[in-house]
Amino acid sequence: MHTMRKNKFTRREMLQTIGSVGLVATQMHSIVAAAEIRMQAEIFFDPHMPTALQRALNYAGDEGFVASMPQLLHARANAPYHNIIWNTWFTANSEESVVTTRQGNRVIVAVHGGGIFAKPSRLERSYHADMDRTNSEGITGQGAARITTQEAYNVLEGKLPDGTEIPIYSFDEFKGGVSDLPIRYGVILDYNLAKKSKRGYEKFTVLKNDPNMIIRAGGVEPLGAYLDKFRDRHDTKLMGNWHPYLRIDPDEPQCRIPFLAGNKGGTGSESDGPGNLGWGYDNEYGLGGDANMVGMGRYVAVAKHDVSTSLRDLDFEL
Numbered sequence: 001m002h003t004m005r006k007n008k009f010t011r012r013e014m015l016q017t018i019g020s021v022g023l024v025a026t027q028m029h030s031i032v033a034a035a036e037i038r039m040q041a042e043i044f045f046d047p048h049m050p051t052a053l054q055r056a057l058n059y060a061g062d063e064g065f066v067a068s069m070p071q072l073l074h075a076r077a078n079a080p081y082h083n084i085i086w087n088t089w090f091t092a093n094s095e096e097s098v099v100t101t102r103q104g105n106r107v108i109v110a111v112h113g114g115g116i117f118a119k120p121s122r123l124e125r126s127y128h129a130d131m132d133r134t135n136s137e138g139i140t141g142q143g144a145a146r147i148t149t150q151e152a153y154n155v156l157e158g159k160l161p162d163g164t165e166i167p168i169y170s171f172d173e174f175k176g177g178v179s180d181l182p183i184r185y186g187v188i189l190d191y192n193l194a195k196k197s198k199r200g201y202e203k204f205t206v207l208k209n210d211p212n213m214i215i216r217a218g219g220v221e222p223l224g225a226y227l228d229k230f231r232d233r234h235d236t237k238l239m240g241n242w243h244p245y246l247r248i249d250p251d252e253p254q255c256r257i258p259f260l261a262g263n264k265g266g267t268g269s270e271s272d273g274p275g276n277l278g279w280g281y282d283n284e285y286g287l288g289g290d291a292n293m294v295g296m297g298r299y300v301a302v303a304k305h306d307v308s309t310s311l312r313d314l315d316f317e318l
Helices: 011-021 049-060 069-075 120-128 148-157 169-175 191-195 212-217 220-233
Strands: 037-047 094-100 106-112 166-169 185-190 200-203 237-241 254-256 297-306
Touching: 037 049, 037 069, 037 148, 049 120, 049 200, 069 106, 069 185, 069 212, 069 297, 094 148, 106 148, 106 191, 106 212, 106 297, 166 169, 169 185, 185 212, 191 212, 220 237
Parallel strands: 166 185
Antiparallel strands: 037 297, 094 106, 094 254, 106 185, 200 237
8 A cells, every 4th residue: 555765764763762862842951862962852933834844844954854743742742741842832744635536535645744745835835826716726715725636646645746755554554553654654544534533622532543633643552642641631531633624625635734732731621711822822722633724833853963062961050
């Protein structure tokens, strides 16, 4: 079912790296490693999403990465609750496209690690495209980014606009477990199955078996680990699971970038409630996949750095 490409990291190697350094932006200084070269994470926020992504890509360079949804959830599951990774929202370097196969089947293609919109220039094209409904690269009436029919066919085969070819897995294959997942890969899910998921707040026992959640988390086991950690933060009973599939035209090829919600203290997890504290913090509404593609972005980028040249670990106290 899947095609392969050369990767600098496998998912296992990535998890080992993240496990050793925490992938937590505010506590990298507390991690002691033997080597002077370490993986370090930084947050990049900008009110213009393409700019935020470009800054994150610049930091990551060729040997680093911009964190996808599975990576963000993994970092949270292994971080203390007071860490910034829990206390604000993030844009995932993931995307979810609604496409129709050549055989006429409607599916969701979720790509982690950079897909059709891996380059900020592709986002910019959608932002500035003519809003006429016949334009294949504009924004839909529901806030998704249109993709061309050729882009849709290509992503089904793991072929991306930047020339990369990635493995593509069926949902059944992915749910059963895939060893050594690369950082960049895709999963195909039947549209009608994705549409059955409740849009809103749901019990954790249900979320652990939800197809959309399994794909977003990177598998059944990573999802379970994250949901348990989320639940235990405040003995929460419900978490939000948001998708647009009940209100869109599935015959129009389109794509959205999912967001990971978060707010300072982690309260407001079980209802929409008041809050909306601005660009820094918002209601803890769970995982969002139906946000407008035009807006701000907050990415996490991870890259190798020589800590001996950094101010981060120096002692300035007299």
